Amino acid sequence: MSATEVMTGPKPEHVRNTELGKPVTMLEAIREALWEEMERDPTVFLIGEDIGAYGGAFKVTEGFIDHFGEKRVIDTPISEAGFTGAAAGAAHMGMRPVVEMQFMDFVSCAYEPLTNYIATSRWRGSGPVPMVVRGPVGGGVRGGPFHSQNPEMAFFHTPGLKIVYPCTARDAKGLMKAAIRDDDPVLFFEHKKLYRAPFLREVLEPESEPIPLGKARLHREGKDLTIVTYGNMVHESAKAAEQLHEEIGLDVEILDLRTLLPLDEEAVIESVKRTNRVLLVHEDTRTGGIAGELAMRISEKAFEWLDAPILRVTAIDTPVPYSPPLEDYYLPQIADITAAAKYLARY
Numbered sequence: 001m002s003a004t005e006v007m008t009g010p011k012p013e014h015v016r017n018t019e020l021g022k023p024v025t026m027l028e029a030i031r032e033a034l035w036e037e038m039e040r041d042p043t044v045f046l047i048g049e050d051i052g053a054y055g056g057a058f059k060v061t062e063g064f065i066d067h068f069g070e071k072r073v074i075d076t077p078i079s080e081a082g083f084t085g086a087a088a089g090a091a092h093m094g095m096r097p098v099v100e101m102q103f104m105d106f107v108s109c110a111y112e113p114l115t116n117y118i119a120t121s122r123w124r125g126s127g128p129v130p131m132v133v134r135g136p137v138g139g140g141v142r143g144g145p146f147h148s149q150n151p152e153m154a155f156f157h158t159p160g161l162k163i164v165y166p167c168t169a170r171d172a173k174g175l176m177k178a179a180i181r182d183d184d185p186v187l188f189f190e191h192k193k194l195y196r197a198p199f200l201r202e203v204l205e206p207e208s209e210p211i212p213l214g215k216a217r218l219h220r221e222g223k224d225l226t227i228v229t230y231g232n233m234v235h236e237s238a239k240a241a242e243q244l245h246e247e248i249g250l251d252v253e254i255l256d257l258r259t260l261l262p263l264d265e266e267a268v269i270e271s272v273k274r275t276n277r278v279l280l281v282h283e284d285t286r287t288g289g290i291a292g293e294l295a296m297r298i299s300e301k302a303f304e305w306l307d308a309p310i311l312r313v314t315a316i317d318t319p320v321p322y323s324p325p326l327e328d329y330y331l332p333q334i335a336d337i338t339a340a341a342k343y344l345a346r347y
Contacts, residue, residue, distance in 0.1 A: 009066035011035075018204045027195040029169035029204065030134075031060050033176035034098060036208075038068055041096060044180060045072040047083050048100030057102040058136060058195060080109035084133065088118050091129045096180060101135030104189060105149045118185045119160030132179045134188035137165075138232055138283060139315075139331055141193055144322035150231075150284040150315075152260055155187055156293075162213055163260040165189040167234040169202050171258055174211030181210060191232045199235075216264035218271075222253030225344055226271040228294060229281040230257040233332060237281050240337035247338075250345050260290060268294060269302045276307040277344045281337060286314040308347035311340045 015035045017024045024032065038044045045068075046061060052075040055062030065073040076083040080101060087097035101107050107114070114133070121129045139148035155161050162184050166172040172190065179186040194200055219234055220241055227237045234256045241252035255271050257264065272278050278298060280291035291312035298310055313332045321327045 009063075011067060012063040015063065018206055018208070021203060023201040023203045024169050024173075025196050025198075026166070026169045026172045026190070026200050027058060027060060029173035030176055030190060031062075032204075033173040033180075033208070034061065035064070037177055037180045038064075038072065041180075043094060044096045044098065045074065045090070046098050046100065047074040047076060047087055049076055049078055049083075049102050051075060051100050056100060058192065061100070080106050081113055084110035085113045085117070087131050088113060088121075088129050091131045092121075092127060097131045098180060099131065099133045101133060103143075103147045104135040104137040104151055105146050107133065107135065107151055107187070108154065111154065114155065114161065114185070114187075115158045119158045121160075122184070123160060128183040129185050130183045132176075132186045132188050134176070134179075134190060136192035136195070137189045138191040138193055139320050139327060140232070142322070142324055142327065143192075143320075145319040148320040148327075150189075150282075152187070152189060153284055153288055153290060156260055156290060160184065161261060162186040163189070164213060164258070165191075165230045165260055166258060167191065167194060167231050167256060169200050170204055170208075171211060171217065173204060173208050175213065175258065177208065178210035178213050182213060186213070189231070193232050194235075211258075213259045214262040214264055215258065216267035217256045217258050218253070218267075219256040220252065220254040222251040222275065224251045224275060225277040225279060225341055226253045226255060226275045227279045227281055227337070227341070228255045228257065228268055228271070230260065231283060233281045233283050236332065236334055237337055240334045240341065243334065244338055244341055248342070248345070250341060252341065263293075265297055265301075268298065272298055272302045273305045276305055277347070278306070278310050279337070279340050279344060280310065280312040281332060282312075282314050283331060284315060285317050286312070287317050289314050308344045311344060313337050313340050
């Protein structure tokens with residue numbers, strides 16, 4: 001198969017925002033990254049449920065099949081393990097598949113091929129598996145327990161995988177490009193509450209470059225306390241930081257991890273050394289969450305610089321509630337973050 005054999009239709013208007021100098025949402029940035037990588041490399045193809053004629057559950061791939069054809073935009077039955085395994089086989093044959101999970105909650109169905117076969121392939125001598133598994137995650141949109149989870153930690157423990165979790169349009173585009181070009185399997189988590197968030201719209205450079213995986217980003221500079229976080233909690237933490245500055249003059253630094261595997265441990269440790277207090281915030285549930293791993297690494301490598309205990313603000317240990325007030329209680333709120341930060345500041 002070659003790209004030139006299957007390209008048929010024109011490039012649709014909704015994939016040209018950056019070309020036209022218009023701002024893009026995070027969803028549009030992901031769409032542009034996929035399109036540009038498919039144009040650049042004929043071995044890149046998409047596979048998943050309803051991604052062709054329907055354009056995907058969130059319309060990320062709308063119009064792709066008209067341009068790239070059904071050999072590069074492949075609709076599948078509801079069988080996450082099946083099409084993930086098929087993508088792995090294609091990767092072994094020199095292709096670079098991008099698998100869409102309609103909701104990342106259902107990546108659990110593909111847990112076995114991802115952790116047992118795909119993650120270990122290179123290290124068993126079976127060769128690299130250059131593929132991306134992408135899809136929406138996260139709560140706050142009243143999606144209930146099957147459509148609101150953060151399953152990153154189910155895979156965080158698996159050597160051989162990479163995990164990316166962007167929170168801006170620029171990062172989403174650059175990190176997606178890097179993920180597609182990476183020779184290791186990458187899980188790419190996209191918080192659905194950020195997909196079309198107006199405050200994230202931004203004008204990107206026409207020739208966006210890949211952003212290296214494994215590098216954290218300083219979202220907000222500060223000197224009194226560090227919040228280490230990722231995903232939608234970067235923005236909730238930023239709101240909390242503004243509130244803390246107005247109320248008590250606290251100068252909060254926010255470090256956005258961007259990539260969970262590999263983890264930018266050096267950036268975390270350096271930030272802790274600058275501020276001497278650290279708060280770990282994530283939307284995932286508490287037990288077994290990444291905050292526990294981060295706390296241990298900080299304790300091992302920066303204990304002497306700490307002036308207060310390490311605290312964490314997370315979701316509580318329960319399935320995601322469908323009821324709006326219960327979901328709000330379940331998810332970390334700005335008030336939770338400010339309360340923890342004030343405790344650290346007083347300590």
